[in-house]
Amino acid sequence: MNGVVSSNTLLLEEIQKKMEEEKVQFLLASFSDMNGTSRAKLVPAKRLSSVCESGAGFAGFAIGDLGHGPTDPDILCIPDLRSMTILPWQKNLAWFAGTLTEDGTPWSYCTRTILLNVMEKAKKLGYEMKTGVEPEFFLLNEDEQGGISPSDSLDVAKKPCYNQLALMRNYDFLSTLINYMEELDWNVAQADHEDANGQFEINFEFADALTSADRLTFFKYMVRSMAEERNLVATFMPKPFSHLTGNGCHMHLSLWDGAKNIFSNEKDIKGNGLSETGYHFIGGLLKHARALSAIVCPTVNSYKRLTAMSTSSGQTWAPNQISYGGNNRTQLVRIPGSGRIEFRAMDNNANPYLATAAILAAGLDGIEQKVDPDVIISEFSGINEVFGIQINTLPATLQEAIIELEQDSVLLEALGKDFMKTYINRKKEEWSEYHDFISSWEIEKYLKETN
Structure with missing residues (x-):
């Protein structure tokens, strides 16, 4: 586990350095809903570390019929650092594919997680x-x-x-x-x-x-x-x-x-x-x-x-x-x-x-x-x-x-x-x-x- 944590930390540092060099100001924490429609939040680049740790929050009920009601807690999108894509036509913005968690565990309605499984x-x-x-x-x-x-x-x-x-x-x-x-x-x-x-x-x-x-x-x-x-x-x-x-x-x-x-x-x-x-x-x-x-x-x-x-x-x-x-x-x-x-x-x-x-x-x-x-x-x-x-x-x-x-x-x-x-x-x-x-x-x- 320590090796994994160390590896993730090194990757985060590498990504943060690249974003600074490329003058990336914002990131899209993105995921695909059941139908493949991309959903995202726009996050300042300086918040990458905290988003990777705690995720970008989404009200699952607002996304569609995915097992959530209006009283359920947020689903959290955790960016996959390996997926970073700087937009060629808007170079101050980086896109990240994310996986979804709920209460700290992988969300069974996350299609990217289903593929990973x-x-x-x-x-x-x-x-x-x-x-x-x-x-x-x-x-x-x-x-x-x-x-x-x-x-x-x-x-x-x-x-x-x-x-x-x-x-x-x-x-x-x-x-x-x-x-x-x-x-x-x-x-x-x-x-x-x-x-x-x-x-x-x-x-x-x-x-x-x-x-x-x-x-x-x-x-x-x-x-x-x-x-x-x-x-x-x-x-x-x-x-x-x-x-x-x-x-x-x-x-x-x-x-x-x-x-x-x-x-x-x-x-x-x-x-x-x-x-x-x-x-x-x-x-x-x-x-x-x-x-x-x-x-x-x-x-x-x-x-x-x-x-x-x-x-x-x-x-x-x-x-x-x-x-x-x-x-x-x-x-x-x-x-x-x-x-x-x-x-x-x-x-x-x-x-x-x-x-x-x-x-x-x-x-x-x-x-x-x-x-x-x-x-x-x-x-x-x-x-x-x-x-x-x-x-x-x-x-x-x-x-x-x-x-x-x-x-x-x-x-x-x-x-x-x-x-x-x-x-x-x-x-x-x-x-x-x-x-x-x-x-x-x-x-x-x-x-x-x-x-």
Whole structure:
């Protein structure tokens, strides 16, 4: 314990020194709520030490339905010093990802803590998960009536993917974003114009699962802030336009033991460069795919991306079959190269910490139970033939996904039963809100056209 205290003290001193050198005046003590929305308090930099010791207080009841009433004590956000990120566009401000405590103990409704708990289980089994994410987003204009359209009025091609002219018309935004990310040492690989008009994607280097979740959280904040500065709207919404390809957040992942990639196997007889452990991890993802959907695709809108039949480009790119394969983008789990896999269902409405925790928990169950992904697919096909139900597809709606999640004891246990009970209840309410709302399409279809 003394060694840990000493290490933390040294890190605090190092961070304080850097903040002084960089002339940082304020810090954001930030955390993600159940839905992945960032919550924060602005704290003078000179208060860093006391905030690390006693936390920044939040009234849990004010944040949403997270197990707190108005009479409960504050939840306390403890900044993780390792996550310090000086804002490239506002250098006197540093952002810290925090974990939440209540009465001095970890709070079971803290999604970052949930991820840390699953990571600790993996560590005890000898695994560290490393992830890389590919967040997609739209840059939009919003008119006075609230209507949205791509911010680039010339971006109208039916197949705009990789369009060089459209890419370069957005050069200022994208190059500034990349420079910011390079300043943060994220090691950007590339940026491209995606399959929809006004849609872009940035790829950057993989890291340990917690760091990647922190970076994705900050990335979304950074992109939205940059868009607001330019009087634009940046959205990560899964399906903002019915006729265009939606936004995904593909996750590349692998398990490591120190410097050894446990997923790597050059002698893989299937030719994918994947180890037996890697295939078992995939088996876990396929086994839990339908329940997992409620976490990685957590909104009503998510399923309009997953179930899209066609778009103006002729492609959807979103998986809906519970399947895996080699370098094939139609699969739920793609194996793009030796030693790693890509999980393609996740979208950016997912809480990065909760989604990562759920994916890891499902994969670990596959390893522990030695789940063969080919057997899972075969079993699904068999059920299909006998009962005539499409259990080999992902859920078609949020309601369907929540029903699956309620029955998945592995995920409920791994993510915390109390938290998951609240999560499931809130998602049921969300479905009811959607179901009970009368849309303009319904008015047009059933009032005007039929009367």
